[in-house]
Amino acid sequence: MKKLYFRYGAMNCGKSTALMQVAHNYNEKGKKVVVIKSSIDTKADDKLESRLGIRRPVDILIDHEESFKPYYKKWQEENIDCILVDEAQFLSSQQVEELWYVTKKYEIPVICYGLKTDFQSELFEGSKRLIELADELEELYTICECGSKARFNARFVNDEFTLEGDSVLIDGSQSNVEYRPLCGKCYMKNRELVLTRQKM
Numbered sequence: 001m002k003k004l005y006f007r008y009g010a011m012n013c014g015k016s017t018a019l020m021q022v023a024h025n026y027n028e029k030g031k032k033v034v035v036i037k038s039s040i041d042t043k044a045d046d047k048l049e050s051r052l053g054i055r056r057p058v059d060i061l062i063d064h065e066e067s068f069k070p071y072y073k074k075w076q077e078e079n080i081d082c083i084l085v086d087e088a089q090f091l092s093s094q095q096v097e098e099l100w101y102v103t104k105k106y107e108i109p110v111i112c113y114g115l116k117t118d119f120q121s122e123l124f125e126g127s128k129r130l131i132e133l134a135d136e137l138e139e140l141y142t143i144c145e146c147g148s149k150a151r152f153n154a155r156f157v158n159d160e161f162t163l164e165g166d167s168v169l170i171d172g173s174q175s176n177v178e179y180r181p182l183c184g185k186c187y188m189k190n191r192e193l194v195l196t197r198q199k200m
Contacts, residue, residue, distance in 0.1 A: 002109040004100045006088065006130040008116040009140030010150045010181035015113040017050040018140065019084050022111060031081040034071075036060045038090035038126075040168060048086050064090065068098040076106050088114035090168070091126035100133045113140075118167045119155035119179065121187070142181045150181035154190060161190040 009015060019035070026033045037048060037058045048056045060071070075083070083102065085091070091099075091112075099110045112134075116127045123131070131137065144150040155162050156178045182190070 002103045002107045003135035004103045004130075004133060005109070005111040005136045005138065006127075006134040007111065007113050007138045007140055008089075008127065008130075010115070010142050011153050011179045012051060012181050013140040013142035013150075014050070015140060016048050016086055017052055017054060019086050019111070019113045020048060020050065020054055020056050022082075023056065023084055026082055032078060034059045034075065034080050034083045036062055036083065036085045038087045039063050040090040041087040058086075062091075062095065064092055064095075066095075068095060068102070072102065072106065075102070075108060080108055083108055083110040085110065085112040086114070088112035088130060089116070089118075089124035089127045090114070091129075093125055093129040096126055096129035096133060103135070115153060117153065119153050119165075120163055120167070121152055122167070124167070144181060144183035144186050146183060146186055148183035148185065150183050152182045152184065152187040154180045154182045154187055156180060161194055163191065163194055 007015065007018065023033050023035055035048065035056065035058045039061045043049060046058055046061050048058060062068070083099065085099070099112070102108050103110050112130055114127060114130075115124060116131070117123055142150050155165065158176045
């Protein structure tokens with residue numbers, strides 16, 4: 001039985017780099033992969049781009065309302081060995097279910113990389129369904145500014161921590177928006193400062 005994998009972590013944990021390494025490993029062995037990215041992630045347009053500067057074209061740039069079903073036959077006919085998904089948190093619940101179906105019906109492994117929670121520490125739609133359906137979950141690690149393990153994605157606007165705004169705002173889409181990985185203690189400290197200011 002082929003599996004649906006969800007490999008998740010905070011910002012800067014190397015998700016895109018890891019995905020591109022897996023794709024390279026498959027290609028080097030003569031295996032066929034399909035690389036998918038959500039169109040919600042406008043960074044690098046139709047390419048994957050890691051913070052190390054590595055780039056790779058995507059095979060499918062999927063819209064949130066689009067279905068994977070039209071690709072089923074093609075993937076089967078082309079004997080695809082693995083499907084790799086970047087920014088999987090932006091997938092819809094239905095898209096996650098369709099990828100899970102592919103692993104069981106067509107015996108193609110699917111490896112999804114993404115964030116688990118948004119800047120308000122709430123699950124993204126795609127991440128929630130992946131946690132519910134994935135055969136294997138793997139947390140990728142990065143470090144907070146204090147040196148502890150980072151698990152939270154903090155949004156800073158004009159260098160100020162914020163809890164306001166839409167759940168989805170791509171870093172780099174606005175020059176004053178930045179995301180930083182924080183440990184629970186640092187995230188809570190910043191959160192309490194903001195909430196205290198709001199009460200004043």
